[in-house]
Amino acid sequence: MPPTSLFHKTDTLINFTDQQLDARLASRGAQLEIGPFTVNVALKFKNIRDEFIRIYRDYPFYDNPVVLDNTIRIFGRNFYRQYIKPQAFVDVGMNSDFIPLPASMGMVSLEMGLNWQVASACKQYLMFHAGVVARDGVGLIMPAMSGSGKSTLAAGLSYRGWQLHSDEFGLLDMESGELVPYPRAVSLKNQSIAVMKDWVGQVSDNAHDHFTNEYHGTPKGTICYLRPPKASIEQMHKRTKPNVVILPIYDASAKPAIRPITKTMAFFRMVMSSANYGDIGEDAFRAISDIINASDVCEIIYPSLEDAVSLVEEFVANKAGDGKAGGDHG
Amino acid sequence: MSFFLWDFIKGDLTILPSTQSFDRKLVFHVPDNAGLIWSEWEDASIVYDPRSGHTQVLNEFARELLALYEDGPKSLDQLLAEFSKIIDAEPDATTTQNIIETVAGFDNMGLIEPI
Amino acid sequence: MTEVNNTDKKNEVTSGATLGKRLHRRSLLKAGAIAAPVALTLHGGVPLAHADSAGLCVINLMNIANNPADNRAAMLQVPIKGGQVAAPKNGTHKFELLPEDLANDYPPGTQLQPFDASNLNHWEFIKDPLNQRFGFSCVNSIEFNYRINGNNGWGNGDQPAPGGSLPNNNAENGPNGNPN
Numbered sequence: 302m303p304p305t306s307l308f309h310k311t312d313t314l315i316n317f318t319d320q321q322l323d324a325r326l327a328s329r330g331a332q333l334e335i336g337p338f339t340v341n342v343a344l345k346f347k348n349i350r351d352e353f354i355r356i357y358r359d360y361p362f363y364d365n366p367v368v369l370d371n372t373i374r375i376f377g378r379n380f381y382r383q384y385i386k387p388q389a390f391v392d393v394g395m396n397s398d399f400i401p402l403p404a405s406m407g408m409v410s411l412e413m414g415l416n417w418q419v420a421s422a423c424k425q426y427l428m429f430h431a432g433v434v435a436r437d438g439v440g441l442i443m444p445a446m447s448g449s450g451k452s453t454l455a456a457g458l459s460y461r462g463w464q465l466h467s468d469e470f471g472l473l474d475m476e477s478g479e480l481v482p483y484p485r486a487v488s489l490k491n492q493s494i495a496v497m498k499d500w501v502g503q504v505s506d507n508a509h510d511h512f513t514n515e516y517h518g519t520p521k522g523t524i525c526y527l528r529p530p531k532a533s534i535e536q537m538h539k540r541t542k543p544n545v546v547i548l549p550i551y552d553a554s555a556k557p558a559i560r561p562i563t564k565t566m567a568f569f570r571m572v573m574s575s576a577n578y579g580d581i582g583e584d585a586f587r588a589i590s591d592i593i594n595a596s597d598v599c600e601i602i603y604p605s606l607e608d609a610v611s612l613v614e615e616f617v618a619n620k621a622g623d624g625k626a627g628g629d630h631g
Numbered sequence: 632m633s634f635f636l637w638d639f640i641k642g643d644l645t646i647l648p649s650t651q652s653f654d655r656k657l658v659f660h661v662p663d664n665a666g667l668i669w670s671e672w673e674d675a676s677i678v679y680d681p682r683s684g685h686t687q688v689l690n691e692f693a694r695e696l697l698a699l700y701e702d703g704p705k706s707l708d709q710l711l712a713e714f715s716k717i718i719d720a721e722p723d724a725t726t727t728q729n730i731i732e733t734v735a736g737f738d739n740m741g742l743i744e745p746i
Numbered sequence: 747m748t749e750v751n752n753t754d755k756k757n758e759v760t761s762g763a764t765l766g767k768r769l770h771r772r773s774l775l776k777a778g779a780i781a782a783p784v785a786l787t788l789h790g791g792v793p794l795a796h797a798d799s800a801g802l803c804v805i806n807l808m809n810i811a812n813n814p815a816d817n818r819a820a821m822l823q824v825p826i827k828g829g830q831v832a833a834p835k836n837g838t839h840k841f842e843l844l845p846e847d848l849a850n851d852y853p854p855g856t857q858l859q860p861f862d863a864s865n866l867n868h869w870e871f872i873k874d875p876l877n878q879r880f881g882f883s884c885v886n887s888i889e890f891n892y893r894i895n896g897n898n899g900w901g902n903g904d905q906p907a908p909g910g911s912l913p914n915n916n917a918e919n920g921p922n923g924n925p926n
Contacts, residue, residue, distance in 0.1 A: 564672040565688075572686065572788055579684065583668065586679035586686060590670040671767065677788070686788040691771045693783035698768060718776045726782070733783040740787065 306334055306361060307538050313363045319354050322362070326350045330374070334361045336483035336537050337426065337472065338370040340415065345376035346387060349407035352513045356486045356528045371418040375407055393418050406516045409524055412486060419470055419483070420576055426481055427585050429471035430574040432549075433480055434463040439617055440480045440543035442471050442592070444574035450551035450609070453493040456527055457606045458613060460501055464541075465533035471574075475581070475588045479540035484533045486513070486526040494525045496606050501527070543592050545617060546571065548600040549609060557608035559616050560600040567598040653707070653735050659743040660704035661697065667742070683741050693733050700743050707734055 306314075317325065325331040327350060330343030344350045374392040377383030378401075382390070387404030391414045399417075402410050420428070431444040432455030441463075445451040452468035459465035465484045466472075472481040489497055494515060502508040513526040546567045571589045572578055578585045597620040603609040661667075668679040676694040678687050689697060699705065699713050711730065715721055722730065737743045774780055 563674055565675040565677070568670070568672070568677060569688070569788065582684050583679060583681050586668060586670075590677075593670075593672070688784075688786045688788050690780060690784040691774055692780045693785040695768070695771050695775060696783055714775075717772050718778075729782045733785055736785045740785070 306363070308337070308339065309334065309361075309363045309367050313365070313367060315362045315364050317358075317362055319358060322354055322358065323347075323350050325362075326353065330372070332363045332365075332367050332369065333357060334363060334537075335485055336466075337481050338419065338483065339363065339367055340371040340373060340418070341369050342411070343372075343374040343376075344407070344411070345374075345383065346389065346404045346407050348405065349375060349389065349411060352408040352526075353411065355510065355513060356526060359531060359534050371415070371422075373411065373414045373418070375410055375414070377404070395422075408513055408526060409516050412488060412526060415485065416469065423472070424577055424580055426472040427475055427581060427588050428575060428577050429473070429571060430469070430576065431471035432468050433466035433471040433482075433543075434458045435466060435480065435482075435539075435541035436463045438541065439545055440541035441545045441547060441613070441617070442480070442543050442571070442596075443547050443549050444471070444570045445549050449549055450493070450603075450606075451549055452487055452489060453497060453606055454549050454609050454613070456487040456489070456497055456529075457500055457610050459487075459530050459533055460497075460504055461610055464536050464539065465529045473543070473588055473592070474540070475584045477540070478542050478588070478591060480543050481540055482533070482537050484529045484537050486528060489525045489527055491522040494523060497527055500606060542595070544596050545620075546592070546596045546598045547613060547616065548598075550600060550602045551604075551609075552602055553604050555602045555604050557604060557612055558602045559612055560602065562598055562600050564593050564598060567596070568593045653731060655707040658704045658706050658746045659700060659734070659738065660746055661701045661743055665742075678742070680741060685740065687740050687742065696730060696733055697737060697742060700737070704746050707731065710734065 317331070322331060326342060326344045327347075328343070330341040332339060332341050342353065344353060372394050375389050376392070377387055378390045382388040382401075388401045389404045389407035389410045390401045391399045391410045393399075393414050395418075399410070399414065429442060429444055431442050432451035433443070434441050434455055441458075443451050443454060455465060455468040464482065465487070466480055466482040467484060468487040469485070470483050472483055473479070474481050487497075494512075498508060498512060501511050505511065511528045515523050515525045517523045548562065548567070548570055568589060571592065575585065575589070578589075597616070599616055599620070601609060601612040601616070603612055666681045668681070670677045671694075674691065676689045676691075678689070679685075680687065695717070696710065696714070699710055705713070711722065711727065714730065734743070738745075
């Protein structure tokens, strides 16, 4: 059941069959709502449409009139690039420096293009490069660099009952102080792919259906996308105030540990992770100060996903008190 | 986005150009109407300056130096004298140079202004 | 219209400032617990970096980094691993790993910060710039205007200072736990 939109009328909601969605994507595009953003997606390659439908079929699609935040088209620029040596060209309606990829990797182009649009143009929400999940009044932000395991950890938590906001984009409504979910496909890389396939397989009989193909030979190695849990898609408009900040550090040789950090360090990492902090200015400073004041903070070192999830659960339970976090220990 | 780092290292890496010509008699102060917004935690003070849009992070040492300017306008020599009273000793040459560099930094950051 | 020179603005504290805190600060200085003042300008990340972390393969970062006329160039540092950088192979849609390259507008001697997120710890960004590690990456854009070494009082919060934590604080502020 698609979630009730905060932005669109329910009578414009469309329930596509897979064939109908495929036809719409191939033509003028389908208008898809993901959290606070609505994007028109048009895909001229069948393989990309198949992958897209696998991930996004349960998301809400709307018919005209809707107000779009973004539009993205993926197509071959000429006959040769459409049919002979298919190459996915990405058009997001703004100046960009995308390298065309082989159409076989077009899903990567699509996800990168969607990321680009939010990363470069979102100013209405304070944005963090972070994994964000929520559960029972706990809003957990995990700011971390690419490769630190935050996507895997966010996905792992979401398949153990946490609501996935995003594995990549933490969004904060500065007026309400609430985290705004933006549950897109989770980007997994290299070893984390097998880890998550096993992890999802423990709770789902058709785990295979949750994943796209694996795309080899990218500069980051092999990439694969994971569909968020159905509950996270259905809760895409359910917001939570942040009250826990955890800095995750993956180290295959480490003993699992929760390490204390100062609020100052947590503040640093939050600011460093925010791509629009400078653009927003004073409101961003106040918002991050408020988050840090209200949050319990720590760092976790973990050698496996299972350890990471256990550490998170332990910290939330002990520091926050039975699922409810908060309090200024600064 | 400003880059102090590039200004800093365009010259000789071992010399800080901003302190060579720093006038120790010039009186600086923190303007009352700067509108600075502070967040202070265990080991650092973080200030947002709405005039520049910059966020500055000060450790306890630097915070106290700025607090001395907030107490009232003073020259660098007066600052050093007050600092000496706080630590009950004359600061050594390295500490003195560090303080001078920090005050030059405050000036660059716009946190203090000459009167 | 926004008033630029708002003489009614007062300085404001959102949390934590008290007279007691100032007295505590002075006691730390008197005890020699903090050897040097540190003042940094803290910047957020940059959109190119955030988008890049999700897909280097679709953003031509090296061309931007090597084009001084592009005002995004100065804020970029291409994430690399093991001293190599992934760059598109001219005329193809393949990628190759090349040795480190330098943006044309970087000062001589600049080395790109090797980006190995699996070893990142939260005090890595406090580095001595004279050791050619500027602590500047396209995601972590804290910049320096001073040498930063020795005990600056920034630890990880597991022990109060001063006292027995002094040597630990110094260690915490060095790379990989070693004193500066």
